[in-house]
Amino acid sequence: MNQDIHEYLAAFDDIPGTRVFTAKRARQGYHLNQFAMSLMKAENRERWKADERKYLEDWPMTSEQKEAILARDYNRCLDLGGNVYFLAKVFSTDGLSFAEAVSTMTDMTFPEYRDMMNKGGRAPEGNRSIKGGY
Amino acid sequence: MARITAGVASSHVPLLGVAVDQGKTGDDYFGPIFKGYEWTKAWEKAQKPDVVILVYNDHASAFDMKVIPTFAIGCGERYKSADEGWGPRPVPDVEGHADLAWHIAQCLILDEFDMTIINEMDVDHGLTVPLSMMFGTPDAWPCKVVPLAVNVVTYPPPSGNRCWALGEAIARAVASFPEDLNVQIWGTGGMSHQLQGPRAGLLNREWDNKFLDLLVGDTDAARHIPHIEYLRETGSEGIEMVMWLIMRGALGKATKCLHRHYHIPCSNTAIGHIVLEPVE
Numbered sequence: 001m002n003q004d005i006h007e008y009l010a011a012f013d014d015i016p017g018t019r020v021f022t023a024k025r026a027r028q029g030y031h032l033n034q035f036a037m038s039l040m041k042a043e044n045r046e047r048w049k050a051d052e053r054k055y056l057e058d059w060p061m062t063s064e065q066k067e068a069i070l071a072r073d074y075n076r077c078l079d080l081g082g083n084v085y086f087l088a089k090v091f092s093t094d095g096l097s098f099a100e101a102v103s104t105m106t107d108m109t110f111p112e113y114r115d116m117m118n119k120g121g122r123a124p125e126g127n128r129s130i131k132g133g134y
Numbered sequence: 135m136a137r138i139t140a141g142v143a144s145s146h147v148p149l150l151g152v153a154v155d156q157g158k159t160g161d162d163y164f165g166p167i168f169k170g171y172e173w174t175k176a177w178e179k180a181q182k183p184d185v186v187i188l189v190y191n192d193h194a195s196a197f198d199m200k201v202i203p204t205f206a207i208g209c210g211e212r213y214k215s216a217d218e219g220w221g222p223r224p225v226p227d228v229e230g231h232a233d234l235a236w237h238i239a240q241c242l243i244l245d246e247f248d249m250t251i252i253n254e255m256d257v258d259h260g261l262t263v264p265l266s267m268m269f270g271t272p273d274a275w276p277c278k279v280v281p282l283a284v285n286v287v288t289y290p291p292p293s294g295n296r297c298w299a300l301g302e303a304i305a306r307a308v309a310s311f312p313e314d315l316n317v318q319i320w321g322t323g324g325m326s327h328q329l330q331g332p333r334a335g336l337l338n339r340e341w342d343n344k345f346l347d348l349l350v351g352d353t354d355a356a357r358h359i360p361h362i363e364y365l366r367e368t369g370s371e372g373i374e375m376v377m378w379l380i381m382r383g384a385l386g387k388a389t390k391c392l393h394r395h396y397h398i399p400c401s402n403t404a405i406g407h408i409v410l411e412p413v414e
Contacts, residue, residue: 003360009289015333015366015370019370020365023289034199036194075332078330078331093219098401103335105332105334113335117399121399122336123336127333
């Protein structure tokens with residue numbers, strides 16, 4: 001079962017609309033994810049809600065990462081190394097359900113997304129491979 | 135001697151915990167999901183397992199990015215429900231089985247699985263939702279639990295083959311524990327779901343059901359499914375299904391299916407549930 005790490009990782013770029021949380025992303029997003037993790041504590045949530053921009057001053061994140069978080073641009077957060085289970089601490093603090101927060105990363109409104117899920121979800125056909133188109 | 139008498143697999147969607155905690159399990163949305171667990175609830179009452187080895191993943195609750203263990207075993211006496219950002223779930227504390235857990239940890243390490251040992255941690259929905267699905271809302275959980283946490287968040291997670299082999303090693307470890315214990319092993323997470331990016335919401339009924347088929351009988355084909363197939367076919371979070379293979383590996387050469395349930399959707403996720411018995 002030995003696998004070449006380069007081939008293993010390269011295949012991930014062929015999946016449409018998906019950012020696999022690789023070591024590269026984990027390194028890039030380390031402080032972004034650790035910031036999000038800090039919102040697990042009630043007292044930190046209070047400080048965050050009182051002044052989001054000021055709260056971020058304590059974290060060595062890039063300015064792009066800070067702006068993406070403040071804008072709740074979750075696709076941008078993923079591009080900058082965020083992971084959804086960590087970002088969930090941010091949208092939970094906002095009072096958003098997982099489904100609603102996830103819908104903001106698609107091209108659908110939340111009611112449209114919910115409707116798609118209730119009808120069986122997004123079909124795998126055409127969504128498996130960019131190069132293969134299947 | 136201790137013995138593994140059954141394997142259970144189930145999704146662990148956090149919204150299921152919310153439904154239990156808010157008494158919504160019979161409504162139009164959740165009713166069809168919970169109905170598929172009624173058989174198992176009654177069966178568990180009759181089985182009375184002493185211990186459940188509960189394979190799950192932590193969702194940025196006990197572990198953050200500071201430490202990422204691939205396989206970690208809870209050897210503590212007790213675990214509390216984690217605050218995942220909206221307060222801890224109002225469920226009983228989870229009682230560990232430190233004697234069995236340490237025994238398994240030692241055996242696994244001698245068996246060349248280099249486990250991380252956890253003495254203190256909180257447990258999140260990945261562990262408490264399956265307990266609620268199988269046992270309902272008791273004042274205390276009816277059995278002890280050995281938590282077994284798997285990294286399925288930061289790539290690469292362990293291969294399906296390694297997970298299956300870990301299950302086999304767990305079965306050997308349990309069989310050498312001198313106390314007479316009825317032990318079940320549960321694999322949790324999945325089935326198809328993607329919680330991120332423009333492809334979010336992907337579900338794959340056909341693939342999921344093929345995977346369920348592969349857990350039954352004497353085939354071991356599922357241990358060779360590569361990560362890329364889970365990613366393409368079942369969404370970025372479908373990879374959690376490798377944890378089901380630890381359960382399947384622990385049941386030995388062949389299994390019999392006692393109960394099976396599949397429902398789409400619960401929030402972003404396809405719900406799958408299966409109860410298996412080892413066939414000697």
